[in-house]
Amino acid sequence: MRRLRFLALLAAIQWGAAAASAQDSIKIGADLPMSGPNAEYGELFGAAANLAVEHANADKMLSKKLSIQFEDSQATPQQGVVAMNKLVNVEKVPFVLSAFTGVSKAIAPVGDRAKVVSVNGGGIGPDLAELGEYFWNVIPLVNLEIRVMAPYLVQERGFKKIALIYVDDPAGEAIQKELKENVPKAGGQMVAELQVPRNAQQFTSIAAKVREAGPDLVFIASFGAQQAQIVKQLRDNGVSQQLASYSAFSSPTVTQLPEAKGALFPTQSVDWRAAGMSERVAKDWKAKTGKEPNAYVANYYNAVMVFVHLAQALEKSGQPLTGENLLKQRKANGSFDLVGGKMEFLPNGSVSMPIQINEIDGGAGKMVKGGTMAK
Amino acid sequence: MLLLQLLINGLQLGAIYALTAVGFSLIFGATKIFHVAHGAAFTIAAYLFWWSNAVLGLNWLLAAALAVVAAVAFGLFMERCVYRLIQRHEGAFFTVFIAAFGVQIIVQNLIGTVFGRGFVSVTTPLSHSVQVLPGLFVAPVAALAIVVAVIGFSALTNYLSRTHTGMAMRALSENPDLIRVFGLDPGRVAQYAFAIGSAIVVPGAIFTAMTAGLNPAVGAHVMLISLAATIVGGIGSLRGAAYGGLLLGLAENLALWRLDPQWSEAVTFVVLFLFIIFRPAGFFGRPHAAK
Numbered sequence: 001m002r003r004l005r006f007l008a009l010l011a012a013i014q015w016g017a018a019a020a021s022a023q024d025s026i027k028i029g030a031d032l033p034m035s036g037p038n039a040e041y042g043e044l045f046g047a048a049a050n051l052a053v054e055h056a057n058a059d060k061m062l063s064k065k066l067s068i069q070f071e072d073s074q075a076t077p078q079q080g081v082v083a084m085n086k087l088v089n090v091e092k093v094p095f096v097l098s099a100f101t102g103v104s105k106a107i108a109p110v111g112d113r114a115k116v117v118s119v120n121g122g123g124i125g126p127d128l129a130e131l132g133e134y135f136w137n138v139i140p141l142v143n144l145e146i147r148v149m150a151p152y153l154v155q156e157r158g159f160k161k162i163a164l165i166y167v168d169d170p171a172g173e174a175i176q177k178e179l180k181e182n183v184p185k186a187g188g189q190m191v192a193e194l195q196v197p198r199n200a201q202q203f204t205s206i207a208a209k210v211r212e213a214g215p216d217l218v219f220i221a222s223f224g225a226q227q228a229q230i231v232k233q234l235r236d237n238g239v240s241q242q243l244a245s246y247s248a249f250s251s252p253t254v255t256q257l258p259e260a261k262g263a264l265f266p267t268q269s270v271d272w273r274a275a276g277m278s279e280r281v282a283k284d285w286k287a288k289t290g291k292e293p294n295a296y297v298a299n300y301y302n303a304v305m306v307f308v309h310l311a312q313a314l315e316k317s318g319q320p321l322t323g324e325n326l327l328k329q330r331k332a333n334g335s336f337d338l339v340g341g342k343m344e345f346l347p348n349g350s351v352s353m354p355i356q357i358n359e360i361d362g363g364a365g366k367m368v369k370g371g372t373m374a375k
Numbered sequence: 376m377l378l379l380q381l382l383i384n385g386l387q388l389g390a391i392y393a394l395t396a397v398g399f400s401l402i403f404g405a406t407k408i409f410h411v412a413h414g415a416a417f418t419i420a421a422y423l424f425w426w427s428n429a430v431l432g433l434n435w436l437l438a439a440a441l442a443v444v445a446a447v448a449f450g451l452f453m454e455r456c457v458y459r460l461i462q463r464h465e466g467a468f469f470t471v472f473i474a475a476f477g478v479q480i481i482v483q484n485l486i487g488t489v490f491g492r493g494f495v496s497v498t499t500p501l502s503h504s505v506q507v508l509p510g511l512f513v514a515p516v517a518a519l520a521i522v523v524a525v526i527g528f529s530a531l532t533n534y535l536s537r538t539h540t541g542m543a544m545r546a547l548s549e550n551p552d553l554i555r556v557f558g559l560d561p562g563r564v565a566q567y568a569f570a571i572g573s574a575i576v577v578p579g580a581i582f583t584a585m586t587a588g589l590n591p592a593v594g595a596h597v598m599l600i601s602l603a604a605t606i607v608g609g610i611g612s613l614r615g616a617a618y619g620g621l622l623l624g625l626a627e628n629l630a631l632w633r634l635d636p637q638w639s640e641a642v643t644f645v646v647l648f649l650f651i652i653f654r655p656a657g658f659f660g661r662p663h664a665a666k
Contacts, residue, residue: 035484037592039492168637195637201587201596202388205628206636208380211510225590228494232588236502238512253493 025065026321028307029087029096031107031118033075037199038100038224040253041296045099045122046070048297051284052304061308063315068304069093075224077106088114094323095307097300100223101125101171108135115323119306121299124246125174129350133327136349138306139299142171145246145266146178148355148372153217153264154188156369159242163192163215165206165230167222175221175246191215196222196230203230207237217241223248228257235259250294250358250365260360267295269354269371270340277305278339292364302338309336376510381628387517387586389624390524393617394579395597396604397528398572400616402450403605405544405568408458409468411475412449413601414594415482416573420446421580421589422490429497442577450573453478454566479594487591496588497581516585523578528617531575535613544568548611603647609657618658622646 030049032042046068053066069091071083080103087093088110096111098104099122108131111118118135120128124142128135153159162183166172176193183190192213194206210218218241220230227248234243242262249255249265272282272293281301285293310329311321319325335344343351354371399413420442428438457478461470501519504512535541543554543564551561579597583589601616604623608615623643630642650657 035480035487035592037590039487039591040494043492195635197637197640199596200636200640201593202627204384204387204586205381205631205639208377208384208512209631209636211512212377225494225588225592228496229588232496233586236514236586237504238506251493257494258498 025067029093030070031073031083034072036074038075045300048300049304052301056308073103075100077102084110117323119303121303125170129348138303140353149266150182151186154186159217160188161191161215163213164219165194168195172221203233207234220245228253231260263360266355269356270298298339385625385628389621390520391579392624393620396601396616396620398575399601400605402572404611405547406565412478414598415479416446416449417576417580417597418594420577421584424581425584446573447570450569454569483591497584502585520582607650609659612659615659
């Protein structure tokens, strides 16, 4: 009996401590892949978001300590919704970091109903701009990337015949649609469009189909481990043509893959040497990971900093930190000083930024064409 | 030429599938344990080979030996510390399945934590294809995979039919008491089945590290294919599992001749459904009378 009382007391103390610590901090959520074949992205996005939290807390930007509650989306819509429900209904966070087109589309209605802001820094499907007022994007969506990439590849580099390998999910299909529209417009031709299942791991026969189509360039629209598998297996199986992709190629797995050397990919324009926030993030990121930062680091750092700036303004005016107030404040704020310079939200909650084109060189990628605004 | 290319690719992939399916089938056939964590043995072996060969720079033979030791140790651990404990407490088939599934997830996360969650691969000239005829590319690893599969399967078949332990393994699923009559310990025989079944995934794991590359979740796919091959080949039949694996590898690749690539994996399961409907006993399984 005495032991039981002791345990009850211990539980009460712990519960009290947890409740007190919850009141002493401001919590936001993150619905990111922490397991499965895309966990590498969750690790990268989470580390960038944590760096922003570290900076915000070190600079005492908010009245209380900021923290992130991570939940595992496994990069699947079903698991993403489970995680989002927990963040919204149990953790009661006003702001959630999201990633992946499929996951983002699945969780947006949950956030919209609960008036919780979701911010995407990794998914690129163009329809992510149409998911309602509570869904924001801090990454330029793929329609903008392709509108810069297609004329560059066809007109400036002379790759007229393009073969596409794309994954059968909303992101892959969005890229196929954009290429189909923009490549002929630039004077090129799509010579093959090969859709692959999301969990496929064998691409030797896809390489045979690509060789048969005889393209000048192979565009790969996948993500995670699969895109690296495609690159390796194409190169191993006689496909020597130029490779290109969208911003997912900025993943360290791809940039450090020897077979990917020379591949072209777009990202938003970020000058990491610019004095101030960009330089500080680049320096601290390199010290923590030993690697150069990429566009995803900027996106998730910026996503957290958007919250910090909005929360600062709300605290100053004495308003509670709710999703509804964050949305109102974002509309009132206009622009934000973030990594890469000033960022302004469009009325639909997405952003328009200059896009640069990079080439994989064994490091984080070297810029081969400076920032261009999509037309 | 495309058809010939797809056929060669199918044989290479089928050989890898056959090697993994045979291990699963051997364990299931001998012990009736639904060893879902067989995919985890594959992942452990593949990562250990990659780490010791590509990262530490060990000789490939030594790296392969380490992979065998790790896969066998994992198989024995599962038999001794997980399945035997559950069965001692009269754990149901479903309990064993959930336990194995849980271990598979734990291994996936451990591998991710230790070796990173990104894509890794072993760079070797063996995986680089050469043009043997106009439009026909073949990598040395394709021939190697087929030869190793044939040698591995022949050696295993000989072992099972010509040695006392091999025969005991075959008898274990039928009548464990009979094994005791012959002075053998059924627990020890089950351990042999786990050790050999786990060791035989190693060649497939090494070829996958060289050709397709790895990520911590690679085992789940392997397990799915092993299971499908075991059903197609006939549950309990090693020869069936080998043919089943080969058939699935061929079907996955030859489907591209006429179908779009997104159908290639679906074809595997169409083959599986056709077998379940029209030949539920598989290639070489024994039909069961309805009770």
